[in-house]
Amino acid sequence: MNAVSVRSVTKTFATRGGAVTALANIDLEIAAGEFVSLIGPSGCGKSTLLRLIADLDEPSSGELAVFGKTARQARLDQDYGIAFQQAGLLPWRTVRANIELPLELHGMGRAARRARADELIDLVGLGDFADRHPDQLSGGMQQRVAIARSLAESPRLLLMDEPFGALDEMTRERMQAELVRLAGETGAAVVFVTHSIPEAVFLSDRVVVMSPRPGRIREIVEVRLGGAERRTDALREDAAFFDRVSAVREALHGAPVAGVRGVETR
Numbered sequence: 209m210n211a212v213s214v215r216s217v218t219k220t221f222a223t224r225g226g227a228v229t230a231l232a233n234i235d236l237e238i239a240a241g242e243f244v245s246l247i248g249p250s251g252c253g254k255s256t257l258l259r260l261i262a263d264l265d266e267p268s269s270g271e272l273a274v275f276g277k278t279a280r281q282a283r284l285d286q287d288y289g290i291a292f293q294q295a296g297l298l299p300w301r302t303v304r305a306n307i308e309l310p311l312e313l314h315g316m317g318r319a320a321r322r323a324r325a326d327e328l329i330d331l332v333g334l335g336d337f338a339d340r341h342p343d344q345l346s347g348g349m350q351q352r353v354a355i356a357r358s359l360a361e362s363p364r365l366l367l368m369d370e371p372f373g374a375l376d377e378m379t380r381e382r383m384q385a386e387l388v389r390l391a392g393e394t395g396a397a398v399v400f401v402t403h404s405i406p407e408a409v410f411l412s413d414r415v416v417v418m419s420p421r422p423g424r425i426r427e428i429v430e431v432r433l434g435g436a437e438r439r440t441d442a443l444r445e446d447a448a449f450f451d452r453v454s455a456v457r458e459a460l461h462g463a464p465v466a467g468v469r470g471v472e473t474r
């Protein structure tokens with residue numbers, strides 16, 4: 209059964225200036241365990257698509273399934289972890305308590321919760337900050353807390369909207385490698401929104417290239433550079449990697465040049 213199934217989905221927003229079609233006729237199947245990135249010019253509907261999958265909004269037409277359930281049922285069953293642009297942390301809770309929150313809500317015992325949170329804090333490199341509050345952290349650190357929280361229950365689907373956007377380049381590359389490893393180990397499918405072509409290529413099995421408004425899928429680029437063990441710094445220097453980066457870039461530039469605004473090509 210596929211992790212995500214999007215069929216003929218359209219999303220229109222009513223605005224003061226009239227109806228805005230954010231997504232037009234999107235069809236996309238994401239297999240269990242598959243890593244798929246969404247990339248495209250600013251405003252092409254990447255976040256909207258992710259929000260529909262997460263049941264934070266509803267399609268205007270078409271159908272959407274998450275592990276064969278409605279998006280709503282999947283949300284109620286908490287079948288996925290979410291890490292979005294805004295970290296969405298609770299300001300009155302410490303880093304550790306924020307990460308423990310989903311575990312607490314699901315009735316995990318105190319000791320097990322603490323052990324799991326410590327593991328995740330270690331993973332995102334916040335060992336010295338476990339007892340701090342979000343307002344005592346940088347934006348990038350807050351994002352790392354949100355990522356740790358999304359991983360807390362080893363979900364079989366992760367929905368991530370530019371989760372590494374505020375990270376410095378070194379941390380970003382380390383987190384990319386960790387995310388690939390984690391997704392591989394837990395068999396989680398990932399839907400990942402990014403503006404960075406190299407990031408999309410490094411992480412993904414497939415890169416979905418979207419066109420400017422109304423957002424459509426222009427092309428799906430197969431990447432498949434190998435398992436987590438191959439996703440090392442060496443891969444970033446590899447000819448196969450550059451080849452896929454070029455393929456995604458060309459797919460994006462199929463648009464008028466003005467259309468690629470907002471996409472990092474570094």
Ligand SMILES: Nc1ncnc2c1ncn2[C@@H]1O[C@H](COP(=O)(O)OP(=O)(O)OP(=O)(O)O)[C@@H](O)[C@H]1O
Binds near residue numbers: 248255257470
């Ligand atoms: N709640 C809303 N009401 C009205 N219009 C909206 C709403 N949410 C999104 N839109 C519009 O839908 C389009 C797609 O927005 P979306 O945020 O999904 O794009 P995006 O590809 O994620 O952009 P970015 O890369 O800049 O984050 C945009 O034109 C946006 O203005």
